[in-house]
Amino acid sequence: MKIQRIITIAALLYSGVLTYASSVWAQEAHPAPVKEIRPGYLSGYLATSELPDSLSLLAPPPAKGSAAEKADGAFSHASREIRDPNRIRLATADAQLAFPTAAESFSCALGARIDDAETPFLYQLLRRSLTDVGLSTYRAKNTYNRSRPFVVANESTCTPREEASLRRDGSYPSGHAAIGWAWALMLSELSPGQSNALFTRGLSYGESRAICNVHWMSDIEAGRLMGAATVARLHGSEEFMADMKAARSEVQSQRVKGNVPTRDCAEEAAALAVKIPAP
Template identity: 45%
Template sequence: MLKLINAGVAGALLVGLAACATTPAPVFWQGFRDHPHGYLRKEGAPDASAFLPPPPEAGSLRQQADVETYRTTRKLEGGDRWRQAAADNEIETPSAPRVFDDALGVRFDPVKTPTLALLLGRMLGDLETIQTPAKKGYFRPRPFVAEPATTCITPEPWLGRSGSYPSGHAAMGWAWALVLAELAPDRADAILVRGIAYGESRVVCGVHYASDVEAGRLVGAAMVARLKADPAFQTDFKRAREELRRLRD
């Protein structure tokens, strides 16, 4: 699970930005344990359990379709799409948005775009706040738990103990895609396609059902809609737009 601590990551980043060009590059977080907090307070954030429909019922046609997709995608093991799904598992470091490099037409560089890196990183903290009530409330077993089979990654113990619905990776990939598409509208189509594929990787990997991914995209869209009304997010968004513009020039 995502563990957020009160580390001075954001402060260190701002100090690095304010320092002169001869000083070392900004200090970024390393992963979940020192990850920066999101923009939203819990009491002001959307609650996924309040707006998401429940996952498909056991024995329903939708659940049967989910299981069949899970079984079918096991046949992709060892192929290019399987390897891409494994690569798409990375989500927590400042370099995670590099999955959008081809779509953006430029290599994402946290050092050159520190505000953009922090903005995208803080969104992961907001996602945890928004999705946790649904994940814990519905607690849908993951496909590889309900029906053990090969997955594209070696699941850590906590993954099997966490809820499958909704997919956090799908939510994050779609939310990042929506933000990046607005920052680089000329690349919007490619960015959105990549955001969809990022979520689909969870099905290919075998760690989520297809309906988990669809629900995740709803969560991601809700998160972006709420962040657009947050003053701190909007301030960072404007700075990030200028950073990305310089990177792409």
């Protein structure tokens, strides 16, 4: 009887340990909740005072009548000549920064699924870094308040519903280009074997803004600089680095599981093969 009682107690204790361990694992498998700064957008990792200063880092946008402004105009015209339906669809999709849609933007280049269920740390990492990178562009945006290509040319864009807000939002530098390049850098750190594909995708993400007729090339180039600067600054955040470590494990787990992107990667590859012609 004593032996049976001991075995029963041991079994109950073991079951309790497993239950507790499972509970702890479940908590650790998902990041802690983060407050939103506005609906759909999470608080970033950096305080406003810690963000790179776009106004001091960037030169002013090209002066009127300058060679640089003429180059911007020529590139904008060449970008609008793109008629390939796959590339237009990709450019239109790239305009969408809201999650969960935005999470899929780099899944093909990464070669792994990115969503809140399978990769919660990576998913939140992208959401929070979007805020930091996007905000890093606004001192220059608000100061220069540069008009966008579609406004200057009195034309349409690939996102007509956003045109009213885009008219009020400065063109220089491009927030989308900054975010796309930042994500490419971060993801290449998580998965070095996919670096070239990720860099290519990061560049195309910015070019989508020219194809959509909402940014000049100098906006895009300046945005990439701010994206890189913000990623460098984020590496000084212990919270960011902890999430990067967890996200790296998630990406590795996706490869082991064989979880492929839900996005149509063949269509994306066809779109990326379409290049903006030289002006």
